[in-house]
Amino acid sequence: MIFGLFRKRNHNQIIVVRQYEVLTSMAREPVFYTGYDVPDTVMGRFELLSVVMILFFRRTRSSATSGQELAQEIVDAFFEDIDYSIRELGIGDNSVPKRMKKLAGMFYGRLESYATAMDGNDRAALAAALRRNIYPKTDAGAASMAALADWMMDAEAHLAAVTEADIATGSATLPQPGKLGQKVG
Numbered sequence: 671m672i673f674g675l676f677r678k679r680n681h682n683q684i685i686v687v688r689q690y691e692v693l694t695s696m697a698r699e700p701v702f703y704t705g706y707d708v709p710d711t712v713m714g715r716f717e718l719l720s721v722v723m724i725l726f727f728r729r730t731r732s733s734a735t736s737g738q739e740l741a742q743e744i745v746d747a748f749f750e751d752i753d754y755s756i757r758e759l760g761i762g763d764n765s766v767p768k769r770m771k772k773l774a775g776m777f778y779g780r781l782e783s784y785a786t787a788m789d790g791n792d793r794a795a796l797a798a799a800l801r802r803n804i805y806p807k808t809d810a811g812a813a814s815m816a817a818l819a820d821w822m823m824d825a826e827a828h829l830a831a832v833t834e835a836d837i838a839t840g841s842a843t844l845p846q847p848g849k850l851g852q853k854v855g
Contacts, residue, residue, distance in 0.1 A: 682840075686743045689840035693722045693744070694751075696844045706821075706847065707814035708804055712759070716752070716773070717780075717804050721822060722844060723748050724781050728788070729829040730837060737837045749774065776803075788826060793819045821847045 697718040703710040708718055723745060730741035752773055756766055780803060787796035797812070797819035805811045825844050832842045 682740055682743055685740060685838070685840035686747055687840075689726075689740070689842060690744050690747045690751075692840070692843060693726055694719065697722045699847060701847050702818075705814075706818050707811055708818070712755075714804065716776075717800075719748065720777050720780050721784075721800075721818075723777070724784055725822065725825050725829060725844065726842065727781065728785065728826060729832065729842065733834060733837050737834065740837065740840070784822070787819075788823065791823070793823060796822060821845075 697715065702708045702718055703714070708714045727741050727745065730737045733741070749770065753766060753770055756769055757763075761769060780799075783799040784796060787793075787799055793816070797816040800818050800822075801809075801811050801815040804815065828845045829842065836842050
């Protein structure tokens with residue numbers, strides 16, 4: 671009986687799964703890969719998953735304690751998913767922790783640089799940070815990263831209007847991305 675006290679409590683599992691599915695399905699929207707020129711690669715998908723997780727994380731920072739706990743559980747699910755994906759790609763068990771540490775550092779680095787740009791309402795800085803992360807070895811993607819930065823700013827405004835009830839039930843949504851050069855409504 672006392673050992674039950676030490677088990678991980680996850681009363682929010684259904685809510686976490688529901689919200690995580692919404693967020694990951696948004697990161698898989700084909701328009702990001704075809705219209706916004708995000709490479710459809712393992713790292714390109716990591717970048718977009720990071721973007722949507724960061725947007726959700728930023729929204730829940732002003733939520734009640736339960737919203738913040740939910741956000742932490744969703745970020746935990748994100749990293750569990752990455753761990754699983756790395757293993758599915760055939761990375762050996764001994765290399766997984768090192769890669770996970772690197773990917774976590776990348777995620778939190780992106781969180782910091784994107785937050786700085788978004789807090790300052792600096793779309794150009796956000797687009798530059800996206801380009802550095804998504805196209806690290808080339809100068810490509812300037813126009814499409816500006817459009818992605820616009821979508822992120824619009825998505826943040828959209829999430830700001832999401833109610834606490836929607837956060838608490840895992841029902842928060844993100845706006846659909848428009849085609850490149852088309853303002854999202």
